[in-house]
Amino acid sequence: MTTTVGAPTTFDLGPAQALSCRECGHQIPLAPEFACAECFGPLEVKYSFGEIRREDIEAGPKNIWRYRDLLPVPSDVDTYPNTEPGLTRLVKADRLAAALGVKSLWVKDDTGNPTHSFKDRVVAVALAAARQLGFRVLACPSTGNLANATAAAAARAGWESVVLIPSSLEKAKILTTAVYDGALIAVDGNYDDVNRLATELAAEHEDWAFVNVNVRPYYAEGSKTLAFEIAEQLGWRLPQQVVVPIASGAQLTKVDKGFRELGTLGLVEETPYRVFGAQATGCSPVSAAYKAGHDVVQPVRPDTIARSLAIGAPADGPYVLDVVNRTNGAIEDVSDEEVVEGIRLLARTEGIFTETAGGVTVATAKKLIETGKLDPEAETVLLITGDGLKTLDAIEAKVGPRATVPPSADAVHQALGF
Amino acid sequence: MTTTVGAPTTFDLGPAQALSCRECGHQIPLAPEFACAECFGPLEVKYSFGEIRREDIEAGPKNIWRYRDLLPVPSDVDTYPNTEPGLTRLVKADRLAAALGVKSLWVKDDTGNPTHSFKDRVVAVALAAARQLGFRVLACPSTGNLANATAAAAARAGWESVVLIPSSLEKAKILTTAVYDGALIAVDGNYDDVNRLATELAAEHEDWAFVNVNVRPYYAEGSKTLAFEIAEQLGWRLPQQVVVPIASGAQLTKVDKGFRELGTLGLVEETPYRVFGAQATGCSPVSAAYKAGHDVVQPVRPDTIARSLAIGAPADGPYVLDVVNRTNGAIEDVSDEEVVEGIRLLARTEGIFTETAGGVTVATAKKLIETGKLDPEAETVLLITGDGLKTLDAIEAKVGPRATVPPSADAVHQALGF
Structure with missing residues (x-):
């Protein structure tokens, strides 16, 4: 490894054209930069999209590179060895829907990715x-x-x-x-x-x-692919409601950005959608700001079992508030006990074993429904972004065998109550 | 739960037409049976396939049900809630190929399934x-x-x-x-x-x-979908060589059956292929029988870290020997140490973390190449059937951080050797 390289002066990043400051709007050419030289605000990728057709996407690779014309990557991106993530299952979750009392529910199951998270x-x-x-x-x-x-x-x-x-x-x-x-x-x-x-x-x-x-x-642009896949898997339309866990908040803002790009490009009809945010109460600075009606987020010291969401000073917090308020969504937070119940509810009803972050999403959806914030009549998608195999400690005290028996049929029958 | 049900007298299992004894050939109508009433041999599903076209499969669900017309399931199978397994990645493994000294290598990565195994x-x-x-x-x-x-x-x-x-x-x-x-x-x-x-x-x-x-x-018929997917993902053709781990042996025989069905139905050209079997030495009854030239398999008491393959009396052992001999393949076995090296080699070269069974497959492929049994010039597919997150104990003693350092850049540089 060396510490200096001769960087090229122009970069082929497909449709990406520039970096733009999310605070002051200052634009710079594409570069290995992340903070605005004018105001230190975060930089975001700006695009100039060509014509993009559903058929071309559908004929593309069976992974996120089918959306390469919507990402800051070169058009031959899929010819380089990569883990080929994405195109994970969108599962119609009728049993979870019944348990939660909603009409139409989907689970975007990102545990199917190569290392089992988004x-x-x-x-x-x-x-x-x-x-x-x-x-x-x-x-x-x-x-x-x-x-x-x-x-x-x-x-x-x-x-x-x-x-x-x-x-x-x-x-x-x-x-x-x-x-x-x-x-x-x-x-x-x-x-x-x-x-x-x-x-x-x-x-x-x-x-x-x-x-x-x-x-x-x-x-961060990679999270847009969650939005693209949801829309394509629904038959090229937007859901009415989506529940997204919040760590830095980038994922939530990019799901929104993805939905908007699809609408602008005419790939879906620009139907209204509501974005909901989910946090664990032990690290809920964005939820707290939302509930207090603030537009800034006060950092907290995390204390929750949902460690993959435990970012006390979420960089995209203010932008999350913008998205949620603009789309008429809401943000809610749930206790660690509710997180574990959320994990168990999803496993019991849909056979999907998620990590604590997924438990946050399920439990928050439940709370949003119970408090009337999420419309039970509107089609809803829950983002399940990680795998339960990685957070076994969260459920260790709660689940186990129904019974331990000697090796006889009678003992099994007795254990099962007949 | 009750112990008796009024079973229907005919069953809609799609193209499946009968059960046939693999030993004596005795046929019975489709039924909830598994052993031949005449000779106690294992029963196998017999089919009467209709016309099956590539386009119809390609337009089907993005999971194993795209092959429903080749399985003992009703044609509306995908309308019932199910985990929607399959269509897992077939990964071009150029870095592993280079490490093993072979020309063209693919990894069928079944860790992407809903519960992360085949x-x-x-x-x-x-x-x-x-x-x-x-x-x-x-x-x-x-x-x-x-x-x-x-x-x-x-x-x-x-x-x-x-x-x-x-x-x-x-x-x-x-x-x-x-x-x-x-x-x-x-x-x-x-x-x-x-x-x-x-x-x-x-x-x-x-x-x-x-x-x-x-x-x-x-x-057992479900394992045919591995063969179907490999062929479809290769562009509707058969690989020249495939390496399959052996537990009961059912998977290996069904991969062969799947390849043959595709050829018979004209979905692929009937090109020759060789089937190789992989076992852990600590439970290698089929490998031992193969090497000794026997057509029966002597049961063993398993003692290996590859517990998902640790079946000492493999039911399909003799049929595995038939397939391997008919296709001019071979069977090999590897030590637990080689299994761990196999896991690490696949992770290091391809970013795929497999369980011990996958380590058996990789290590066996390596040994088959080194001993000249597997042709390094022929296109080869390795079946990686389970996930490393489930057998962490296997690698526990072997992998860890490169270094533990105080929080300073200098300390990191020193740890990295510059």
């Missing part, structure tokens, strides 16, 4: 953009899903990776990243320390793409 | 057939993947499930089945005891479908 989407887009931007190493600070996705994507692409984790992380989470054999570095410190270190290293190493730091504008 | 395929077919045959409860004896798949499929369908496991099973494996909230019964005994108990209960309860016992003829 992070494979954003990392794949980050890697594709990073390659074009002249980076040579894929990196991230993470405590879980992102570490898995980054290490796997780098391995598949033949890139070196540097993944920074807090040294206190549970052994299982270390193993699931270490197995890909990149440079996994355990840092003596908490996640904030790890994050700060990532920012420092990103500044020092011009060829290190920290997916969620210095290539964040490109990375 | 068992979702066979259970989905078992459930669909069981419904038609008048069963009302989905059941199995299992120590892992099958328990997950059965409990999830039953939950999604709204069926009751009875899953029998040895009470000594690790907590993580209990949780991943218990979460679906069926009747999970822990049995004080080993897997053989649990299996015997399942057979006893299947005889007592006319409406309990033990997927791998009394509906086994239908269940």
Whole structure:
């Protein structure tokens, strides 16, 4: 690894044309930048889309690259080795719908991705953009899903990776990243320390793409593919309501951006939709701001079992509030106990085992219905973004065998109550 | 649950027409039977296929039901709630190919299934057939993947499930089945005891479908979908070589059956292919029989970390030998150490984290290449049938962080050797 590269001066990132500051609107050419030089606001990708037809998308790869003409990636993106995420199941959840008392419910099940979370989407887009931007190493600070996705994507692409984790992380989470054999570095410190270190290293190493730091504008666009897939899988139309978990808030804002782009491009009819946000009460700064009617988000110190959502100072918090207010949605938060009940309810009714973040989404949907905020007559999609195999500790105290019996049919019958 | 049902006298199982004994050839009408009344041999599904066109398959559901006209299921099978398994990625594995010294290599990555193993395929077919045959409860004896798949499929369908496991099973494996909230019964005994108990209960309860016992003829057909998908994903042609792990051996024989059916129906050209079998040395009765030139398989007591393949008396052993000999393949076995190396090699080169069974397949492929049995010039597909998240203990001693450092850039640089 070297610390300097001769970066090209123009970049082929498909329809992406520029970076624009979300605060002051200042535009710059496409570059490996993430913060506005004028006001330090976050940069976002701006596009100039060509004509995009449903048939061309449908004839494309059976993964997120079918939407390559809507992403900041070159048109030959699928010819480079990548984890081929996306096109996960959209499941008609009639039994969950009945349990929740709603008419029409879908579950977008992102546990089917290569490393079993939606992070494979954003990392794949980050890697594709990073390659074009002249980076040579894929990196991230993470405590879980992102570490898995980054290490796997780098391995598949033949890139070196540097993944920074807090040294206190549970052994299982270390193993699931270490197995890909990149440079996994355990840092003596908490996640904030790890994050700060990532920012420092990103500044020092011009060829290190920290997916969620210095290539964040490109990375975040990957979440639009959730919106694209939902619309295509519904038969090229938008749902009326969608419930999205909030960590940094980027996913929620990008789902909204994806729906709007499809409408603008004429790929779907521009029907109204409502975006709802879900948080765990133990880390609910955006929910608190929403309920208080604020347009800024006060940072909190996270204390929840939903660790993949435990971002106390969510970068996209204000933009989440904008989207939710504009679409007439709402934000709600649920206790850790409700999170576990949400996991169990989804497993029991639909056979889908989600991690704590999915439990947050299900439990929040339940609460939104009970409080009349989510319309039970309107078609609703829940985003299930990660896998229960990664957060077994959350359910450990609650589930187990119905009975332990000697090896006889009579004993089984007795255990089953007949 | 009741123990008797009024079973219908004819069954709509699509193209399936009869059950035929694999030993004596005796045929009976479709029924909830699994053993020949004449000779106690295993029964197999016989079909009368209609005209089947590639275009119709391609226009079908994005899961195994696109092949419904080749399976023992009714034509409206996809209208019933099911886990929608299949159409998992076929990954061009160029980096693994380079590491193994072969020209053209593919990995069929079945970790993308709903409960992350190929068992979702066979259970989905078992459930669909069981419904038609008048069963009302989905059941199995299992120590892992099958328990997950059965409990999830039953939950999604709204069926009751009875899953029998040895009470000594690790907590993580209990949780991943218990979460679906069926009747999970822990049995004080080993897997053989649990299996015997399942057979006893299947005889007592006319409406309990033990997927791998009394509906086994239908269940096993689900593995054909691996062959169908491989051929379709290769652009409607057969690979030249395929490496399949052997537990009971059913999967290997059904992959062969699937390839032959596609050829007979004119969906692919009938090009020659070779089928290779993979076992862990600690449970390698079929490999031992192959090497000794026997046509019967001597049972063994399993002792391997590849527990999902640890069937000491594989029911389909002789049929596996038939297939491998007929197709000019071979069977090989590898040590537990090689299994772990196989897991790590696949993760490092392709970003795919497989369970021990996948490690067996990769390590066996390596050995077959090194010993000249597998042709490095011929196109080869490896079947990766389960997920590394379920067998973390296998790699625990071998992988970990490169370094543990204080939170400073200098410390990271030092750890990375610059």
